Structures are given as structure tokens and as C-alpha cells.
Amino acid sequence: MLAELTANAVADAVARRESAPLAAVEAAALARPAALDALEALRPAAHVKVIAEIKRSSPSRGSLATISDPAALARQYELGGASAISVLTEGRKFGGSLADLETVRAAVSLPVLRKDFIATPYQVFEARAAGADLVLLIVAALDDQTLRELHDLIIELGMTPLVETHSADELERAAALGARLIGVNARDLSTFELDRDLFGRLAPRFPEGAIRVAESAVLSATDVAHYRSSGADVVLVGEALVTGGDPIANLSAFLAV
Numbered sequence: 001m002l003a004e005l006t007a008n009a010v011a012d013a014v015a016r017r018e019s020a021p022l023a024a025v026e027a028a029a030l031a032r033p034a035a036l037d038a039l040e041a042l043r044p045a046a047h048v049k050v051i052a053e054i055k056r057s058s059p060s061r062g063s064l065a066t067i068s069d070p071a072a073l074a075r076q077y078e079l080g081g082a083s084a085i086s087v088l089t090e091g092r093k094f095g096g097s098l099a100d101l102e103t104v105r106a107a108v109s110l111p112v113l114r115k116d117f118i119a120t121p122y123q124v125f126e127a128r129a130a131g132a133d134l135v136l137l138i139v140a141a142l143d144d145q146t147l148r149e150l151h152d153l154i155i156e157l158g159m160t161p162l163v164e165t166h167s168a169d170e171l172e173r174a175a176a177l178g179a180r181l182i183g184v185n186a187r188d189l190s191t192f193e194l195d196r197d198l199f200g201r202l203a204p205r206f207p208e209g210a211i212r213v214a215e216s217a218v219l220s221a222t223d224v225a226h227y228r229s230s231g232a233d234v235v236l237v238g239e240a241l242v243t244g245g246d247p248i249a250n251l252s253a254f255l256a257v
């Protein structure tokens with residue numbers, strides 16, 4: 001499934017390139033005000049930090065929430081104390097778009113993550129052109145050379161890569177890049193199986209000084225507490241915030257952990 005999602009995302013970017021050629025997107029990326037400092041926003045603190053996600057649907061869960069106004073939801077996340085906003089920009093399975101990212105960027109003063117299946121420099125330029133401050137790189141989807149190339153391009157453009165892993169080997173590959181913001185996704189992106197204990201098993205292997213992000217499978221404050229006690233500096237939460245009623249109240253509960 002991960003290979004299919006990545007291939008689709010690249011095909012969609014190739015189609016967009018017909019109307020927005022690389023040179024135009026590069027120019028738009030370079031014309032943007034500087035990206036916000038996500039490493040500072042997510043710096044380890046006495047309390048856990050939350051990256052709150054705008055997520056309409058997913059391959060594993062189907063339709064989650066309508067979200068007709070992503071800017072309004074992002075503002076609620078900001079009011080609720082999120083430290084960054086994740087915007088799923090993949091259209092086919094997640095119902096997202098770069099337009100969502102742009103509208104969220106304009107609505108909040110928090111760093112914004114482009115969460116997608118990034119495999120080409122074009123998608124990185126698109127992310128910056130839409131106002132992203134962070135870009136997700138999924139280690140399992142990329143060979144070492146592409147991973148390095150995209151990682152370095154993201155930094156060159158002033159953004160922060162969030163390097164996502166799901167095994168000790170992938171964590172080593174992230175460490176070899178010098179990644180400073182590393183996630184462990186509890187969700188196996190090929191089988192959709194969830195393993196909330198994976199973060200805890202991998203936490204001791206994080207490179208010194210890297211910010212540790214636990215991604216997926218937070219349904220309650222108890223799950224946040226579990227990740228926090230396993231060493232997470234940051235949790236990335238989607239489903240629980242878009243389906244759980246009042247996002248501000250839910251964030252407060254998560255941040256009180």
C-alpha cells in the first residue's frame with residue numbers, strides 16, 4: 001500500500017506539473033516569507049507537545065470528518081495549544097490538497113507540516129510554495145540517495161524534515177542523515193496494523209539530541225501518557241482530534257498529561 005500511495009502521489013505531482021512547471025513552483029517557493037522554526041516550536045519541554053492533524057479520511061479508517069473549513073479547525077488547534085499543524089495534502093485517499101495547506105498557513109502562526117508521500121524535489125518545492133514549514137519524509141518509501149537528496153533540499157529551503165520511521169533499521173537510516181526531528185509511526189503503512197509499543201522499543205535508539213515524535217494511534221489522554229512515559233517529546237494526532245468533538249477540550253486533555 002505504501003508503494004501505491006507514493007506512486008499515486010508522484011503521478012499526481014507530475015500531472016500538476018503540466019500547469020505549474022518546476023521553474024514556476026521553484027520561483028513561488030523562493031518568493032515565500034521564510035519558513036517558521038519548527039525545531040524551536042517542537043523543542044523538548046516539561047510538557048508533551050502536540051502536532052495536530054487535519055485529516056478527512058484515510059485508507060485504514062475511510063471517511064473520518066467532513067472538515068469544510070480547514071482554516072477554522074487549524075485556528076481551534078492553535079487556540080487549544082498545539083505546537084504545529086499537520087495537513088494531509090494527499091487527495092485520493094485522504095481527501096486533502098495543497099490548497100488546504102495554503103489556507104491553514106494563512107490562518108495560523110504555528111509551523112505547518114506537509115504530510116504526504118514525498119518522493120521528488122518537485123513536491124518539496126510545492127510544499128514551500130504553499131507555505132509549509134515542515135515536510136514529511138517516510139524512510140520506508142525512499143532509497144538512501146533520494147532520502148538524502150530530499151532531506152537536504154528541505155533544509156536548503158529553510159524548512160524542517162520530519163523523518164518518519166517504523167523499525168530500528170529505518171531509525172538508523174534517519175540517524176545517518178543527521179535528522180533532528182524523527183518520528184516513529186505506530187501504524188505500519190503497508191498493513192495498517194497499529195503497535196503503540198513500537199515507539200517505546202525504539203526510543204532508546206534515537207540519536208542524541210533528536211526530537212522524538214510518536215505518530216498515530218492516540219485515541220485518548222491515556223495513549224498520550226503512554227507515549228510520554230516512553231520518551232516522546234511530541235505526539236502527532238489525527239483521528240482523535242477530527243472525530244472527538246471539541247478539539248480545544250481534547251487538546252487540553254492531551255497537554256495536561
Ligand SMILES: O=C(O)c1ccccc1NCC(=O)[C@H](O)[C@H](O)COP(=O)(O)O
Nearest residue numbers: 058059060189215216217218237238239
Ligand atoms: O491513517 C492511515 O490509514 C494511513 C494509511 C497509510 C499511510 C498513512 C496513513 N496515515 C498517515 C498518518 O501517519 C496519520 O495520519 C498520522 O500519524 C495520525 O494518525 P492518527 O492519529 O492515528 O489518525
